Amino acid sequence: MKVAIVHEWLTVVAGSESCFKEFANIYPEADIFVLVSDEKSLEKLGIQKERVTNSFIQKLPKAKTKWKNYLALFPFAVEQFDLSGYDLIISSSHAVAKGVITNANQVHICYIYSPIRYAWDLYHQYLNESGLQTGLKGLVAKRILHYIRRWDRQTANNVDEFIPISNYVEKRVWRTYRRKSYKVIYPPVQVGEFTLCENKEDFYLTASRLVPYKKIDLIVEAFSTMPDKRLIVIGDGPEMKKIQAKSGENITLLGYQPFEVLKDHMQRARAFIFAAEEDFGIIPIEAQACGTPVIAYGKGGSLETVRGKFINESLENGLTGLYFKEQTVSSLKESIDHFEKYEDIFKPSEIRQFSLKFDRNIFVEEVSKTFKEIFEKHRL
CATH class of the missing domain: 3.40.50.2000 (Glycogen Phosphorylase B;)
Known part of the structure; x- marks a missing residue:
């Protein structure tokens, strides 16, 4: 079974990266696809850079520190990953990772931290804090986020099963995508x-x-x-x-x-x-x-x-x-x-x-069992 793991960016090590690290350890032969990464973060996570494929955003100016400036390109960038040779796709997603293109012969599991918060429930807060409520920049930002909302909802159909990190996120997945989740698996805590x-x-x-x-x-x-x-x-x-x-x-x-x-x-x-x-x-x-x-x-x-x-x-x-x-x-x-x-x-x-x-060992056991169940359920 060939496995691909998709994550948005590996430039900081925070909560979602602790989950990503466990996925990479559970599937040590899996290939990894990210919009952008840096060697320091990969080293902290114990990920060999040879396993990682970056998007074209990696080559843009200051992408490793100012990757959010390229928000408008995120959907297009994640769609350029060629995952056609993989049997199981695991997207570790709080923004666009779930939007990778898959086919009917593949199984796509999305471990979801949240629908894109700055496009949905934090939309107005994001615009206010960024000073984008008015003016030309504000108009451009609103158009970009409008497009991302439509794209985000549409690409939910590419996911076979959602695994949210909490019951709270499960409700938001239903409200945003009208998709029932397979089950909730809490993130690992050391x-x-x-x-x-x-x-x-x-x-x-x-x-x-x-x-x-x-x-x-x-x-x-x-x-x-x-x-x-x-x-x-x-x-x-x-x-x-x-x-x-x-x-x-x-x-x-x-x-x-x-x-x-x-x-x-x-x-x-x-x-x-x-x-x-x-x-x-x-x-x-x-x-x-x-x-x-x-x-x-x-x-x-x-x-x-x-x-x-x-x-x-x-x-x-x-x-x-x-x-x-x-x-x-x-x-x-x-x-x-x-x-x-x-x-x-x-x-x-x-x-x-x-x-x-909430211990890490429980997370690893639950993920291993659940992902196997889902793969057996959906494989053709």
Whole structure:
């Protein structure tokens, strides 16, 4: 069986790349097709560059760092990959990878992180943050995204089965493509790299790249109004100056830190604060792998990655955190106050146990079994 794995780009190593790496390890003889890649990322992932075929975008100016500037070319570029000699196509897709051209004799499985967010549910946010709501550039951007939406929906018909990363994404796949998913398989988390810590200290932690949708500014603003509570922020990014300006004396900004420092703080934190609306969200699971409870925005993937309750619901044993209802300072503060009132109900050993369901070994076993099932079901 000849296997091809298609991914959008290998220029950064983040959550989707951890899934891609597992696919490449499960199918070590598979060929890999990407729009653009760089040697540093391939080395981090343990991928030999001889396995990788890049699109023509790789040869365009600054493609390795400014690949998103070529958004309009993505659909055309991914259609140029000749996959006619392969039996199984695995697209690892959060943008255009699922749009590869296949034929009736092939089986195409799409492991989907999300339909193209900046063309669908984050369309207006993307235009606002990019300053593209008005003017000639704005008009061009809107036309490109309109074309991509039509292309994205049309190419969903090339996929035999969708495997979404969460129930939240499964609903979006149905809403966007009117396609039922085969099943949900949660992404792998390296739970084994984190250890349980029963003894918590008197500080709260959040960690993330400092970009708008992560809502770190909201967390900092909330803690600035609670000077008796200490917050530590790990991470760097374009929002750093804005966040610095909002930070009170009870808030420590550590910037980027290596893994060991992050893990140490996760183990000792009283609770981890997570304010983003994510499709899945790996870092709250990593915190829980340390036995640390999570106070999370109650929408999106957090409803699956945290076993929590909203403050108006009855608490019970076995919870791993709490949800706050709105991305507002007042809502977050209410949940923190509620957490401190009932803190004893959150048991580090139970929180750690919950995180184990997301372990990498479970992902590898589930993917291997499910992809084999799908191939046998659809092969002619």
